[in-house]
Amino acid sequence: MLKWIDILNFARNGNPEPDQRVEKSETEWKQLLTDEQFAVTRQKGTERPFSSDVCSRFDPGIYACVCCNTLLFDANEKFESGTGWPSFTQPIKENAVAYLKDHTHGMVRVEIVCNTCNAHLGHIFPDGPQPSGLRYCANAVSLKKVEETV
Template sequence: MLKWSDIIQYANQGNPSPNKRVEKSNQEWKELLTEEEFKITRLKGTERAFSSELCSKFDPGKYVCICCETLLFDAEEKFESGSGWPSFTQPVENNAVAYHKDESFGMVRVEITCNTCDAHLGHVFPDGPEPNGLRYCVNAVSLKKLE
C-alpha cells in the first residue's frame, strides 16, 4: 500500500518503470481523442468540479486511461471526497501512475499521470481516508470505466 512518503519519493527521485510504454505525437492524440479529452490529458487541463456524474457513481468496476486503456484504478478504492472529482485511495498497481512535482498556480502539488502514456490524470493529496491517507483526485474525462 502506497503512503504519502512513497509519493514524495517518486516525485523527487523518479517513478517505477511502467509495464509498457505508449508514445504518440500530439497530432496522433488529437485524431484519437475528443477536444476535451485532448485538452485535459495532453495539455494538463482540468474539468469543472462536479461536472461529471462519475463523481457520485460507486458501482463495481475498473477504470482505465482514456488514451491508452492502461488499467489505473479499481472502484473498490473509490470514495466520496466532496471535491467534485472522482477520488481513489490507491492505483491498481504501484507502477500504473507516475508522480511529478507541480509548482503551477503558486502552489506545490503532486501531479499524477498515466505511467504508460503520460496522460495528465489530476493530482494526489495526503488528505484521504485511512489506512493510507491518500486522495487521488482524478479528472473523470481522463478515465474510461470498464463494465
C-alpha cells in the same frame, strides 16, 4: 499499500518503470480524443468540478486511462471526497501511475499521470481516508470504465 512518503519519494527520485510505454504525436492524440479529453490529458487541463456523474457512481469496475487503456484504479478504492472530481485511495498497481512535482498556479502539488502514456490525470493529496491517507483526485474525462467485477 502506498503512503504519502512513497509518493514524495517517487516525485523526488523517479517513478517505477511502467509495464509498457505508449507514445503518439500530438496529431495522433487529437484524432483519438475528444477536445475536452485532449485538453485535460495532453495539455494538463482540468475539467470543471461536479461536471461528471462519475463522482457519484460507486458501481464495481476498473477505470483505465482514456488515452492508452492502461488499468489505473479499481472502483473498490473510490470514495466520495466532496471535491467534485473522482477520488481514489490507491492505484490498481504501484507502477500504473507516475508522480511529478507541480509548481503551477502558485502552489506546490504532486501531479498524477498515466505511467504508460504520460496522460495528465489530476493530482494526489495526503488528505484521503485511512489507512493510506491518500486522495488521488482525477479528472473524470481522463478515465474510462473498462471492466465490471463480479
